Amino acid sequence: MNGAAFIVISILTLAAALAAATLRKLMHAALSFAVAFVGIAAFFFLLGAEFVGLALVFIYIGAVAVLIVFTILLTRRDIEKDRGFNWSGVIIAVAVFCGLTWAILKTASLSIVAPHIRALTVKRIGEALMTSYVWPLQCIGLLLTAALIGALVLAMEEKR
Amino acid sequence: MNSGIITNLWLIPAVPCAASLAILSLSNARRKSAAVLAVIGQVFALGMSIFAFLPTLQTNSFRAVQNFTWFTFGDQALRLGFVLDPLAAAMLVMISLVGLCIFIFSIGYMAGDKNFVRFFAYLSFFSGAMLGLVLANSLLLLFIFWELVGLASYLLIGFWIERPSAAAAAKKAFITTRIGDMGFFLGMLWLYKRSGTLLFYDGGSGCLESAGLATLRASATFIALLIFCGAMGKSGQFPLHVWLPDAMEGPTPVSALIHAATMVAAGVFLVARVYPLFSLGGINGVTSSLTVVVWIGVTTALMAALIAIAQADIKRILAYSTVSQLGLMMVSLGVGGVAAGIMHLLAHGFFKALLFLGSGSVIHGCQGEHDIRKMGGLRRLMPVTFVTYAVGMMALSGVPFFFSGAWTKEEILRATEHWPRSHAPYFLMLAGVVLTALYMTRQIIYVFFGNSRVASERAHESPRVMTMPLIALAVCAIFFSVVLTPAWPWLHAYLRGEPAQFDVARLIQPMVFVSLVLVGAGIGLGIWVYRKAGAQDRQRSAEIDPLEYAQPALFRFLANKMWIDELYGRTVITFSWAAARLSDWMDRYFWDGLVRGFGAVGRVFAMLTTSVDEHGINAGVDETTAGTRGLGRLMSKAHSGQIQTYLAALAVGMLALLLLYAWLG
């Protein structure tokens, strides 16, 4: 595992995420959000989970990000500039970060390097999905269908 | 093949029922589809019936059963089943064949009715229920179909619901038969208690087989009589016959199908089916229960024949004729001539359906007129109807040699003659034969001969869809006699489970001459009495009946159906009213008073406890509630409605957990 790549990716990801959380213009924030997810996908690549990374890019850049920008477009009237900012949130977030970091650093058993493992091929993931995880898979299918229909029904123009 | 048809017997009733459901789902305008569906269902039932009929020919006394468990309660399993034996098979073919003719006839007869679709749904439903009744191998299943048949009859009699008389007739039919069914039900319960099974045939352990019968002993007589109550209701036997003539309020095909050919025969069929119960422990085939059957039958047959002479409504005459013939069948069963009774039932099914359809055709031609005194001269105007009607009339009267009714009637007379208990039924039956010929002659003279009168002036022959079934049934009524003659008593042998021998010599026997003389006498008497009646012209349509002219008091007695309805009105119904009033009064004053008294006591106690509650307990509770409410108000402040506040609370909670974790470890 490449240390340099890790540093580059984490800086990219965290910067994009911070931009997504703080940028004034909503559209810029949404696009930063997309970049942040590219970074997370890169992390997954780095960790050897290529398939998950690709799926993440596919779903988040191809679908969720587009959905978000469309939502921004459809609710454009009052949000050209989002002025409100709640500083108490920053305090809580920082506190949570400190707490988590402290807990992670304190746990000595976590400071390990990655062992050598067999490459995770798509075939193996597919086999797992189709054998031991076939019921969760079906449930997810059902859930996605329900979400699709639910979202449609929610967003449909109400008849007057 | 045998096992195949046995396991699929349930299809025979199921298909017409399914057709009925399908028709019900159609809209009112889909007349053609309704008729086609009904006819297809019936054709299927007929085909299956013939298919089921075939294996019963191969061996004598063929009997196959298919039993299954309906449900289990406790350790008892309630079992139902279907049976196929000569009795059932012959009935199946007759019902489905006659039914098919009537279905086709109805297409023409009901063509103008706005509830055409509903009519066919009911007809199909009836047909399915009747076929199921015949096939049932369990008294319970038979009872279920029995009641379904009753329901169908109710629906069809009251088909023209907008007519108050039809609604009343339907109600009357339903309630009257229900009285009989009560007896049937009690008998069934008793039977179940005694023998522990309601299956007729169950590999030796059914209630009609030796093992089952052995458990009954003396109670068999009462059980049989209770079941006979049901048969009396359904078959219109005295004293429960009153509903049948009124049932003529239904459309004519209904009268033909239900109140002539099939449903009313169910009572006779029931007696034949459970005949072992009736004949249990008899000497020379005479038991007390069978004696009751004979006398009820005789009474019914004679009384109905007498009433029929004085009726003016074409359908009512036929209705009383049906009642009379059913009485005849009961007599036959009672004296031990089971096969003869069933033969007559089958033959009667054909020619009575023919007569009813013929009368339907007449009524159709006369724009709905029922009164025979207003008809006349239809012989020339409706030739097909006339010819077929004449065939039916002769079959009913029992003109020998060519008509099915004659042979079966002779068979019954022969059986009655040899009844050891008494000879009275025999002679009374002979009188009945004369009366039958008389009233039929009267009817045919009024309707078809003489001059045209008020209603028959513009009469016309019915369309082909109506005449074709007539012709078919007439052909049946004639050719059915082939298997009935003593020379080759095939049907008789078939029903009894014996091989049939051919012997021309047996064709000529004393009974033929007796019957010839009697029928001749009846017809001759009729022609003599009514010779002028037919010639009355239209101005004198209200001319009094020749018989009325001679014996006005007797005629009035007969024309008013022997005042049986009025008698019931005075006795049974008055009593019911009185009982109802009494119960009402008891309810209002006695029981109500009791209840009110208790209520008053309760109220006093309630006042007492209220005061305790108000001042003692409530005060404490009120304080608690106030406290809770204040707390609630305080807590609801936390519910700011701000998602982010909640989210922040979550995050803080997580942080707290983290700290707790750190503190612990």
Place this chain on the structure above:
Amino acid sequence: MTPTLQIFLIVSAALFSIGLLAALSRRHAIFILIGIEMMLAAANLNFIAFWRFAPKPHQPPVGVMLALFSIAISAAEAAVGLAMVIVAYRHYRTTNVDQLDQLKG
């Protein structure tokens, strides 16, 4: 320098906190969704990292499976959530969550 599990976890914790920041501090409903998606992604990162650093490899790869399912669920959540934002906007003419407080106690 080879990254250890700890570093991955810290990055993921940072991502989580940034998501929390977005969800807590911004007034716009979409930001809350963005924040939640980021928190979920941080959790996914944890799943993958734990799978990768497990001393004995799992068969089937449980962490990867969990991450996959979690991605699918969060996609569904995003779709429904955004539909709700649109509906809320249509109804109240605002997407400011401060003003969407009809359930105030």
Place this chain on the structure above:
Amino acid sequence: MSKSIDQVFPNAKQWLLSWLAGSPSWAIQVVSILTNIFALLAVFLTLFALISVLERKILARIQNRYGPNRVGPFGLFQPIADGIKMLIKEDIVPARADKIVHFLAPVLIAATAILTLGVIPYGRNMTPFTIDGGILFFFAVGSATELAVFMAGWGSNNKFSMLGAMRAIAQMFSYELPLIITVLPVVMVVGSLTPDRIVAAQAEYTFGLVPRWFVFTPWGAAAFILFFVSGLVESNRTPFDVPEGESEIVAGHMTEYSGFKYATFFMAEYIGMFAISGLGVTLFLGGWHAPARVLEIIPSYVWFFVKLSVLLFVYIWVRGTLPRTRIDQIMNVAWKFMLPMAFTCIIAAAVWHYAGRGLRGWLWSLLVIVIVYTALSILLDTRRKFAQRVYRFAE
């Protein structure tokens, strides 16, 4: 001999890398990657230039005129002239545009288009980047195009741009489903998402003559047709070019772009077309395999580019022949026809597989497709809806 010609490019790269024999491994890796990228860009930018002029010439021939023939021999230097023109044009950015987004959109769209090219095998041992889930990578990266188009529409702050972008995204979303689902039967049958494996699975020949390309199975043929049509939509080409229909909304999301940014969009569109066609060749047309065993002496990459050129020619041909469809027709066909048919392809492929992949399977899967196709056409009443229109007043 033919083998060395076949492997001339991989060998050249090996030779190039052998100069770095002593360097650290990451350096060799980086150089190797850079070489691949360089080769890709060189080949496809040349192809882009070539195709842009060829398209104009072919279209001209279809429309019965000459086309560009002034710059260079047969007008072949026309793209160079065009490029120079584009480069020296003024780059206009609308005053109220969202400048950053406006700038990033063409960058992103070109980047994604070029990235998708990376996973396609162009010849034996000539896949630039071998990724385990190459097909998934293709679509994952390709789906970013929609975001880029949206950015272009939003960043321009122009109604036409926004409407064009909406149209483009709507139709791209709709057709991404059939596009991906038609790929699934191939993935299923091969059992791999790796393009190399898919190509390898089509290597055999029946009787040494008829290649076992998936396009020659009923499901493959049906899937290929659906794939091709979806590809047309994805690359916003006629007859599905409503997002940039010049007679309706100027140029759609590209309205506010000029100069080099516009050229980038233009290039991205063409490269997207190359990528989709390349994927189609890989999935259905046997990749770089020769159409007959005897023809294998001709190097594999030549075959790949021949097939690619044929597909590109069909693209141009379609553009010259068919009129533009309405947006509602496009959507209807996507959801009511393409999607069910795409699913049918999956079923047909399964039937083909379980019936033994032989003649029997061939016939069975044909039956499935024919049945569903017939049922769909009856259900959708195509005979009436797609009948020739009767003009009552125009004559």
